[in-house]
Structure formats: structure tokens, C-alpha cells
Amino acid sequence: MIGFRSIGMALGLLVASLLTASAAETGDWQEVLAKARGQTVYFNAWAGDTQTNDFIDWVGREAENRYGVSLRHVKLKDTAEAVTRVVAEKAAGREEGGSVDLIWINGPNFLTMKKQGLLFGPFASHLPNWRFVDIADKPSNLVDFTIPVDGYESPWRMAQLVFVFHSARTPLPSLPKSMKEMLGWATEHPGRLTHPDVRNFLGATFLKQALYELADDPKLLQTPATEETFATVTAPFWAWYDKLKPLLWQGGNEFPNTGPAQKQLLSDNEIDIAISFNPSEAAVSIQNGTLPDTARVYVLDGGTIGNTSFVAIPFNAAHKEGAMVVANLLLEPEIQARAQDPMTMGNFTVLDLDKLDAAQRQLFERPADAVGLPTNAELGTALLEPDPSWMTRLVAEWQMRYVR
């Protein structure tokens, strides 16, 4: 554990030192603000979650009031839609004036865009609020899927794998606390466990989490997978999954398409455990009525994978200044505090609370009466994402083995 945490931190420090060098030029931030005024920023973001959509709406009003930047939420079903759009623009030779200004991006899409030279940056280092970002205890703010962020994306919310359950129907002590126990539990309760489709990032994360726990030497996951390491490291995982699959919901032949679709199955009583990347999932779902008051979340004993959600700016964005202003706004302490409120999104902050003044810190105090909200202690320390090569191979191999 400590081993790869320190690798992440070392990487983080390296990147951070590079970033502070360029952050010295923040004198031109006033110029950015001036150019941004009056711009319309097209924020391409997954829109499957009403809470997040409402939050983006609210951020838009703040951006207008504070900086004269008008924010338009381009609603995506899948982040790759925005990537495809930028590719289409590149194919059409539009090197500037592109239609996508800001993308809520995830690891694999980030990797693709960075590799294809489709991103603008480094810009995150130029953001004044960068100084609040936690780069010591939240290494995933600097390293996305083990790929250094290098200032090409700016963090906006923390995510950690949690399992959602009905405490009234299935009390916590009866639930599995590790992926190994998951198999025994599924044997006793056939058909009541599933995971999202492996093409979905949450489904892939379920597999990664299991791989982490079942691998003999999880440290290898922080380095790119080779033919050899992949075969040896994943062997116990496949043995485990072969036994688990027929015990899953619908005999392991079908999987819910997304995390929310899986949550609906939990709500419909079809399954007993659902996976989520939001520690406040139960609290927020109770709040909006999609789960009963007795919904709770828990993490596995060995810890669960955590990561950071980022925003990035395409190379040809028409309103780069406005996009930077919005990225900076997303890091404002008040905005981060609001995002963390379970009444809105309940997302844990990417900021280092020690870097804030007392008044700002107070904004982050969690409501004592919020039902279903885990404490930081309950969440434990987040595990680092494996190198992306593991996920790609794992999903491909899964499909080779289990797609009829």
C-alpha cells in the first residue's frame, strides 16, 4: 500500500514542481478574465444525473454573475461523444473556433485526447485556485489512471468506489467485505448480485477492484501490463470470476448498462448490492427519493479504488479563456463546498482543507443529520487506479472469455 502511494506522491511532487514554475506567470490571469467576459462556454458533460445537471446550471449562473461568462451545458450520454466531435473537427481541418470548450472527462478519454494531441494546455497550473488543490493526500488529482495530468486537465470532484445497500433488507454484517467474500455471498444469494456492463467505467472498475484484491502482487498494477505480467497477475481473478459469473443476476448473461441502471435494480428489489463512485450516493438518493431512507453505503475492508473527476479544454476550443474561468470557478471553495452538500451532489472535495482559511473551512462541515452519509473514517484510504493498460486488457479479455 505505502509502496505505491509514495510512487504516486513522488510523481505528484514532480508534476507539481513543473506546474509551480508556470504558475509564476499568473500575472496574465487578469487578461484571461478580461477576454473571458462575454464569452459563451459550451460545457460538454454527461447529463444522466439530475443532481449534477442542476449543479451545473447553478455554476452557470455563478459564472455569469461573477465573471460575465455564460455557461451552456451540452448534455452528453457518453463523454466519448464530445471526443468524437473534436475528432470530426480535426478531420474537417478546424484548428480553431471549435464547438467544444470544456469537457467533463474521464481517464480513458483523457488518455486518448492527450495521445492524439487534442487537448489545450497545460492550463490548470495557471488557475489561481490551483493553490487550494490537495496534491499531497489526493494523488489522483495529479495522476489520472497513472498518467500524469501535466496541467492538461483540472480536477473538480473526488470519486471513490462504494457499495450501496438497503440496511433494512440486508443488514451490513450480512454483506461481503471483500471480493473473496463476494463469491461466498453470491453462492448463498444467487441472482442478487451484478455489476454494470464492463464497457461502462463502473463495470470496469468492479473488475479492477477484484483484480486488486485477488492479485498476488498488486504493486504490478501500477506499471503497464505486459503479456507475461497480465497472464500471471490475472490468473486468480479469472478463477474467481468463472465461479462468480453464473451466480450473478440473470445468470451473468446480461448486465445493467450503467451505474444508475444498476441502482434502479436495487430500488426494484432485483439485487441487493449496487456499485457507485459517489460516497454520498445513498444520502443523495434518499434526498431525491430514488432510494428508501434505509439505504446506506459501505466500502470493502481492504479499501476501494478512488479517483478524481476532471475538466479539460480541447486544442481548438473557441472560448479557451471562458473555459479556464469556469475550471477555476469549479475550484472555488464555496463552489466545492456546495458540490459536497448532499442536498446538491454530495461529491467529496478535491481541495486541501488545510489550505483554506477558517471561514472557508467551515463551509465544508458536513451536516450532522444527513442520513446515509459515510464519514471519512468509514471510507478509509482510496486505492490508486491501476495503469490504464490493465483496464483495457482486462475488459478485452473479459469479452473474449464471456461474450457468447
Add this chain to the structure above:
Amino acid sequence: MWLSFAPVLTLTVLGIPIALGLAFTLMPAFGIFAAIGGTELSLDSWRALFSAPGFAIALILSLTTGLAATVISFVLAVGFCAMAAQSAFVQRLRRWLGPLLASPHSAMALGFAFLIMPSGWLVRFVSLFTGSTRPPAELVTVQDPSGIALIAGLLLKETPYLVLMILAASSQIPVRQILASARALGQRPAAAWLKAVFPQIYPQIRLPIFAVLAFSLSVVDVAMILGPGNPPPLAVMATLWFSDYDLDLYYPASAAAILQLLLVVACIALWWLAETPLAGVGRRLIERGGALKGQATVTMLAGAAAILVGGMGLASILGMALWSIAKTWRFPDILPTAWQMSLWLDRGGQILSTVVTTALIATLSTLISLALALGCLENEQRQGLRPGKTALWLLYMPLLVPQIAFLFGIQVLLIRLRLDGTLFAVVWAHMVFVLPYVFLSLADPFRALDPRFAASAAALGAKPLRIFLEVKLPLLARPILAGVAVGFAVSVGQYLPTLFAGAGRVSTLTTEAVTLASGGDRRVIGMVALLQSALPWAVYGLALLLPLLLFRKRGDLSR
């Protein structure tokens, strides 16, 4: 004079995006895609496609579900219409066609999924008697491996569509007289309809059947909701690859899209080839006279199944409507246990502007399509042209090629023209899909119009324009209105074209519904799905009412 521009304009509107779109599908299928570094001709795309996990099953799944959905919906639609000829009750059921036709595929599929899933409405009714409090874990309904749920979901939309097409075609035939003669020869009403009316209608509905066939073979949204996922049908597989973050998947995706096109062409050819021997058998049976063994039973069953399908469709919509005002609705409750109107009250205003945009795009694309279609048909008739095969295939292209494949080409074109993200671009992209449906709905009734009406009017000294406006249009009022209703509904249901042409900036009810469906709040999905259906309902209502109002004094036209 100006009329001869109509075909040119139509071909431009449809041809350019299709040609470009196809080019952008063909090139990556053979390795060429400069934007992501593909510069050399190769067959790697095909190798990757053929070796993809589950490819063979995906292909077979597409074929079986596509063909089954088409054949069954055709049989059910014919059964329903035959029953309608003998039963006033079935006749009256026709008015329920509107809601079914108008609801977009995705909205209906979401409702249907709720109906049949293990924790869905049907099982909840069953558990009233069994008393179970948990859904049966062993029950597999939605997303079953053989695609039965997908076929059933497709029937919900396709059966009513074919019924409407048969009804529209009927207006060109003296149905009552033919039925009366056939009955005078001793045939029961359903048999009379099948033997004497249907053979005259079939040629007119052949194109709609092909559209249904092409759609069923390449459907994406319904298949994502109701079809199996491991592997999914070929079109879904291609769509997922096209929108994958791994841009290398663009190559097998393009190959799959081309294969999908070949698949559709092959199935249409198959259907065409099967027509002649089947028609021969049918003719012999009809000529033999007398009653057919089992015919009445088969017709009854098909008709009853059609009614059942219609009922399921309506229940699907009702389920979504209930969800939009449900607060708590958990298994095994038949009805929500707590209600709320807050969704409608809080989000009503926000969503109103989306409703307006949706209606505006649908109205513009349908009206322009109607003008172009009528212009082409009238031009064809005045010039004495026979409908050309090439033009017909071009018209078909948007319905044959998987949308995602050539929409990328449209997107690149629009970006080059700096038109992406505009309302104009979205209307154009919608027309690519609306125009074929409007044209297909109109072409046969227009061509089947008895030329003696026009000849009589001309003999009385009327100019061609006047004949067109005062003779042909009123005579065609019903097919025209049906075409408008279909076009409007098609536009409202478009997801990918709106997204691609609108650069995601133009949001309609359908883009809202699909993005929300990727989340999981069934209440919000229910509200948007209901609105998605309600808008075209209004237009269908008008399409049914207008002939009655317009032709109150001309009895035969209003029927």
C-alpha cells in the same frame, strides 16, 4: 418550370450527406482515416471485425430479430385490417393508432422494459396472487439472449405503422364496393378483405415494409434498451465502437456499418424474391374460390395479437406517465404508494423551451419535406416520368445505412460549412430521415390516384396548378396528413442526427430523454418520455380531425 427543380433539390438534400457519409464510412472500413492517423489502404478493419468477440452471434441476432420483427408485424397488421373489415369494434380501435405511432421508439421501449422486466408491472400483477415480495431472480425477460424482448418491442411501433400505411393505401381503392362484391360471392368479411382488397393494397405498402425491414435490422436505441448486450446486435456493436474512447475501434465500426448496409440490401432482395412464389400461391388460393381452411382462425389470432400488442404499447406509455408523478413506487406495488407533482411543477418551465425547439424542428423539417415530396411526385406525373430506380435507392439510403455511420460524414460537412450547431443544420439532418418517410407515405397513394380525376378537370379547362391544388390535394388529404404525422413523429424521435448536426447545442425532448435514460431516475425519464409522445399525439389528432372538418360537405372524402 420551377417544379423540375424539386427532384434536383431533393436529391441534393439527401444525396450530399449520404454520399459524404458513406465515403466517411467506406474509407475507414479500408484503413483510411487521416484524423487519427490512418493513411494506408488495408483490410485490417475487416479482420478486426470478424475476430471481435461475439461477432458471429451479433450478426445472426441482427438477422433473426430484424426478419422476425418485420414478418410478425406485417402478419399482425394484415390480420388487424382484415378483422377491421368485419368488426365495428376493431374499426373503432383504429383511433388508438395515433398514440402508438406518435410515441418515439425510445420512449416506448423504456415503458415496455418496465412492463416486462422481472420487477415490472406484469410480474407485480402476478405477485398479487403469489404474494411474493421480491422479483423472481431466475426470470429473464428484458435483454433475453435470443432477442425476443427486442422483437416484441419493435412490434409495438411497427404493427401500428403498417396498419396506418394499409389504411392510407385503402383510401385509393373502392374498398366498400369491392367488399360488397366479394361478400355477394359468399365470402365472409375478413376473407373478402384478404382476397379482394389486400392484393391491391400490397404493392402500395411494399416500400413501407422495406423501411420497416431496414429499420428492424439496424435499430440502435430500442436494441440498447431491450436487446441482449453480450453480444448486442451488429448495429449496436458498431454504434458502441463508433463512440468508444479507443479511436482505433473506428475501423471495425466502419466495417460493421458497411456490413450492416449489405445485410439490409440482402434482406430486401430476399423479401423481393420471396414475393413472386408467395403471390403465386396466394393467387391460386383466391382463384380456387370458396373458404380457406383455417384462414378465419389465423386472421383472428393475428388480429387479436395485434390488439394485444397495441394494448401493451398503450400500457407502456401509461407506465411512463405514472412514473412521472410517482414519488415512491417499489416492488411489488401495482401503483405508486406516494405521489408528487413537483417534477412537473419544478421542471415544467425549464422543459417548455425544449418542447418549443422540438416542435419547431419537427414542423420545419416535415413541411419542407412535404413540399419537396409533392413537388417531385407532381413533376414526375406532368413529365410522364416513370419513377427511376436510382432515385428510389438514394431515397432509401438514409433508412438503409446505420445512422451513426453516415452521420459522422454529415457532421464533418456541416463543420466545413460552419453550419454545425445551428437550427438550420438540425432541420436539414432531420429531413434526411423525415423526407423518405413522408415520400414513402405519399408516393404510392399519389401514383395510384385515378388519372381520370385530373383528366376530367383538365377537360373542364383547369390548369395543372389548379388541378394539383383543388383536385389532387383534397383527394390526397388523408395520405398527406398521415405523411405529415409520420414525418413529425419521425423528427421528434431523432436522437443521433440532432446530436451530430446540433453539435450537442440544440437540445430536443429526445436528446433530453436519452441522456437522462443513461442516468436512472425513472421518474424524470417518465416525464420526458411522456412529453416526447404527447407532442406528436397532438399532430396525429389533427391529422385525424382535419379531414372531418375540411370535408364535412363532401362525405366520401372525409372517410
